Amino acid sequence: MSAIAAPPARRKRRPMARAPQDTPAGLWTYLLLAVSMLFAAFPLYWMFVIATSNDEALAKLPPAIIPGDRFLTNVDEVFSLQDVYFAASLVNSVIVSTVVTASVLFFCSLAGFAFAKLRFKGSNALMVFVVLTLTVPNQLGIVALYIVMGKLGWNGTLLAVIAPGLVTAFGVFYMRQFIVNTVPDELVESARVDGATTMRVYATIVLPAIRPALAVLGLLTFVSTWNEFQWPLITLSGTDFPTSMVAVSDLASGNYVIYRRVLAGAFIATIPLLLMLFIGGRQIVRGIMEGAVKS
């Protein structure tokens, strides 16, 4: 707020005409932002605190806020619990998220390319259909999805978790927008004149040009697939190969819940995503912000 209250002399020279994004942030802005950061980060930090503590940390006031030294002990307990299958669950989550991400990137960029640069009958109508499906909450078909998977014999296997995620309407939409804006028509045309097939154009011209968009979509897809809970719970619970989210929720079931174990498991299952945010944060931010302006 103080940044705006400029000295009167300056105001006389020129009325405050700067847009907010051109105004340097003042002390208050930084302070308030720091408070928001604290709110955002504290639950994660505290998850780590309990993951490293003994049982007493949760039974005292004021609450513990400094990490203990039992992280490895707790983690060891989580991994050696008989009916939680924690190690397997991490492998499963890696498999599911990787396969889904690879598939989304391939199929959505193919379809995005077709919608952006190729002429074919019905392309406009079909694209409208894609945009409409963006708004369909497909969680609502979950009962029928379970029945379909039952008919296919896939319930209780990773296939049931992977199959529904293989393509997303958002992916097609996002890829189309990006290709429209970044791949020049002339480039596609001239490759065509040289006798390149459509797939060749895709491989040699489109793919290299859309690498940034692939990074964005890949990160967003991986994060959301890794975090999925409801459908994996329905189709995988009770089996001996859950995903990591189902395994963490299993840690917390039973009559007597040991929270240092639960949070140690939760923390381990969160680490891959924190790493992704650390490495690809810029791309994730960009993806979310670009999606906003275009929609």
Place this chain on the structure above:
Amino acid sequence: MSSTRAAPAPPSRRPAPERGRSGADERRLTWRNRLYRFDMRYMPYLMIAPFFLLFLVFGLFPLLFNAVVSLRNYRLDDPTLPYWAGVENFSRLVADEDFWNALYNTFGIFLLSTVPQLLLALLVASLLNRQLRAQTWWRVGVLLPYVTPIVASTMVFSVFFSRDFGMANWVLGLFGIGGADDPIDWRADKMHAWIAIATMVNWKWIGYNALLYLAAMQSIPRDVYEAAAIDGAGQWKQLWRITVPMIQPVVLFTVILSTIGGLQLFTEPMLFDPNAQAATGGPNGEWQTIAQLIYKVGWKDLNLGYAAAMSWALFLIILVVAGLNYVLTNRLSGGRK
């Protein structure tokens, strides 16, 4: 491809046009032509086919098939019932106290989470919409909750909101609320449970929505602010009179998004319950949401037909509420200028 070349049928359809040329040469040419025509005409469809096939099978079909299941007796524990149930599932729904209770909870939590969420997101966005040092890191920072699995964060918040040694009660105690001798039992009544769950939802989505708003704010033309500054509008006034109306499309988008997401709330209410597997949302359903009730009816009571009817009802509710919110937000954020 090789089968096309070997097939004898196509050449016979078209009488050989030029006999002078060598057969092999001509065959290669037509093969190329055919490949080219195939590539131009059908390749686009092949490229979009995987998306549409997978979406139809695992997205659209379940949604439609859901309607059929909702009209059937589909009990996993009793397959002997007659095939069709007619509207029985729906008439049961109307009289089902659990359903109305879950609907009430869902809306309560939805209101407590959506309104503060979007308002705070607006504030965070306007903080971020400044020339900042280490700009990218602030933006990445607000996304910490977004990448954190809801399963993990709900576990943390569950401990925060425990009655005896919870962080929430301790902090409130510092301000003279509750305190060690009279701690708040966050799982004992609706209002407290709703607040606890809404807090989790807010924590998760404020940063994400803030980035959506920030993106829109940065595409507002700069001269709009110039005009406002000349008119003497202060910062607060600028936010409400210029920024919000200018980013109205994105505001509408986030309202719709959080309506769709908020009415399907599942993970938070599930894992807030120490006895999560029962899916009852508290001993007396204090915070059982519809998505949770659907899970309980379908996979604990094994009555998929009834669960399908409930999903269908939820779908209609989402449509209506999303529509209402659209109109309402449209009025509120753009109406007064």
